[in-house]
Amino acid sequence: xxxxxxxxxxHDVHEHLGAKMVPFAGYAMPVRYxxxxxxxxxxxxxxxxxxxxxxxxxxxxxPKALDLIQKVCSNDAAKLSDGQxxxxxxxxxxxxxxxxxxxxxxxxxEYLLVVNASNIEKDWNWIxxxxxxxxxxxxxxxxxxxxxxxxxxxxxxxQALTDIDLNxxxxxxxxxxEFAGAEEVIVSATGYTGxxxxxxxxxxxxxxxxxxKIMTAGAxxxxxxxxxxxxxxxxxxxxxxxxxxxxxxxxxxLEAGLGWVTKxxxxxxxxxxxxxxxxxxxxxxxxxxxxxxxxxPRQGYDIxxxxxxxxxxxxxxxxxxxxxxxxxxxxxxxxxxxxxTEVRIAIRNKQLRAVVQKLPLV
Amino acid sequence: xxxxxxxxYTKDHEWVKIDGEEIIxxxxxxxxxxxxxIVYVEIETEGEEVAQNEVFGTVEAVKTVSDxxxxxSGTVLEVNADLEDNPEKxxxxxxxxxxxxxxxxxNKEELESLLSAEDYKTLIGS
Numbered sequence: 357x358x359x360x361x362x363x364x365x366x367h368d369v370h371e372h373l374g375a376k377m378v379p380f381a382g383y384a385m386p387v388r389y390x391x392x393x394x395x396x397x398x399x400x401x402x403x404x405x406x407x408x409x410x411x412x413x414x415x416x417x418x419p420k421a422l423d424l425i426q427k428v429c430s431n432d433a434a435k436l437s438d439g440q441x442x443x444x445x446x447x448x449x450x451x452x453x454x455x456x457x458x459x460x461x462x463x464x465x466e467y468l469l470v471v472n473a474s475n476i477e478k479d480w481n482w483i484x485x486x487x488x489x490x491x492x493x494x495x496x497x498x499x500x501x502x503x504x505x506x507x508x509x510x511x512x513x514x515q516a517l518t519d520i521d522l523n524x525x526x527x528x529x530x531x532x533x534e535f536a537g538a539e540e541v542i543v544s545a546t547g548y549t550g551x552x553x554x555x556x557x558x559x560x561x562x563x564x565x566x567x568x569k570i571m572t573a574g575a576x577x578x579x580x581x582x583x584x585x586x587x588x589x590x591x592x593x594x595x596x597x598x599x600x601x602x603x604x605x606x607x608x609x610l611e612a613g614l615g616w617v618t619k620x621x622x623x624x625x626x627x628x629x630x631x632x633x634x635x636x637x638x639x640x641x642x643x644x645x646x647x648x649x650x651x652x653p654r655q656g657y658d659i660x661x662x663x664x665x666x667x668x669x670x671x672x673x674x675x676x677x678x679x680x681x682x683x684x685x686x687x688x689x690x691x692x693x694x695x696x697t698e699v700r701i702a703i704r705n706k707q708l709r710a711v712v713q714k715l716p717l718v
Numbered sequence: 719x720x721x722x723x724x725x726x727y728t729k730d731h732e733w734v735k736i737d738g739e740e741i742i743x744x745x746x747x748x749x750x751x752x753x754x755x756i757v758y759v760e761i762e763t764e765g766e767e768v769a770q771n772e773v774f775g776t777v778e779a780v781k782t783v784s785d786x787x788x789x790x791s792g793t794v795l796e797v798n799a800d801l802e803d804n805p806e807k808x809x810x811x812x813x814x815x816x817x818x819x820x821x822x823x824x825n826k827e828e829l830e831s832l833l834s835a836e837d838y839k840t841l842i843g844s
Contacts, residue, residue: 704776
């Protein structure tokens with residue numbers, strides 16, 4: 357392990373749990389505690405807890421905070437009420453994506469942006485460069501631990517730890533309150549697994565105690581720690597984009613299927629060019645696919661048409677622990693993007709058959 | 719970490735069991751742990767002669783794919799057919815049911831290039 361990696365607050369807790377720690381976005385992160393498959397299925401069928409404290413958090417405050425967010429983000433944050441969150445992205449001026457993120461409205465003049473760990477500095481610099489009206493910006497990434505408690509039994513596992521009625525927190529809303537003895541915890545009904553559950557933003561000073569209380573409270577539901585490996589396979593089954601794999605500075609958000617969070621009803625960076633692209637029509641599209649033949653697609657493998665001609669690349673791929681077959685995502689020409697279309701994936705010296713599928717893949 | 723004394727090893731994390739003329743090859747306990755859940759073992763070199771350090775197959779885990787390297791030059795005599803349906807045996811019993819190939823050695827001098835259990839432990843820092 358490289359010595360200069362940043363450690364999350366729970367680093368030693370993860371090591372004691374037997375986690376394999378790997379470098380990820382500059383942090384030493386738990387990739388696996390027991391088995392990728394077992395952890396994946398625990399989240400799909402029961403409940404698991406992820407430490408995703410490497411994620412970045414920015415607080416934006418002041419009367420012009422919303423204006424700044426509206427300028428740099430693609431989605432319409434004016435639609436948010438207090439206690440609501442939305443998925444969004446930061447468009448660049450070249451038609452690509454700086455990052456994807458969550459925007460939380462804490463109050464009329466206070467917002468929380470949650471960004472990818474690998475992009476914290478890039479996003480901070482970008483948003484700062486557009487902050488011409490004196491919005492108070494605070495990078496609290498190093499002060500906050502983030503736990504995702506995900507799975508159909510998440511609510512059952514957590515309810516005893518708080519007076520907040522978890523059932524009242526609808527998807528993409530949040531409440532702030534006492535949780536497991538810690539003050540001002542953000543309890544958010546969001547996640548990256550498609551399995552339901554909550555994400556908990558906790559001050560670092562409370563993090564170890566909160567984690568331990570969750571593990572104890574959730575024991576009856578069989579809660580177990582889940583590594584980033586299963587986080588990745590869970591999101592792939594849902595067809596959620598991962599920044600750096602499926603989207604990046606050069607990919608079109610419209611081709612990536614992010615049109616639903618691209619709101620031309622307001623002004624934002626590069627909106628005009630994206631509108632032009634939308635009007636003239638995209639030429640390729642990010643799709644999900646399942647393998648028909650036995651094989652596992654991986655990032656970078658060629659996608660071929662039925663004649664064997666390369667038409668695109670796999671951007672994410674894995675074995676689906678739920679389906680027990682290979683699944684993946686990648687960009688293909690529009691003509692091949694329709695669900696049911698057969699394509700081929702070049703896996704080593706073979707061309708194996710796959711079929712484009714509607715998302716989610718499970 | 720289980721590193722049996724009686725076996726020989728390579729820097730590519732394969733083990734070699736030499737039992738008279740019979741040579742059996744698999745991947746080490748360390749390798750299976752690093753790879754995670756193994757879901758697919760693809761070896762299509764049965765009957766072929768493969769040189770030392772050349773690829774004789776591929777092992778797919780949920781999260782990663784890794785080549786299998788021939789520990790010694792020779793002919794792949796037999797592939798563990800059991801792994802077709804039960805690849806998890808590589809995780810469960812890497813030195814027993816999880817074996818990968820039986821091979822015939824073509825150059826006895828290469829035996830000296832293999833690592834002892836002690837050398838291999840040093841290599842992986844165990």
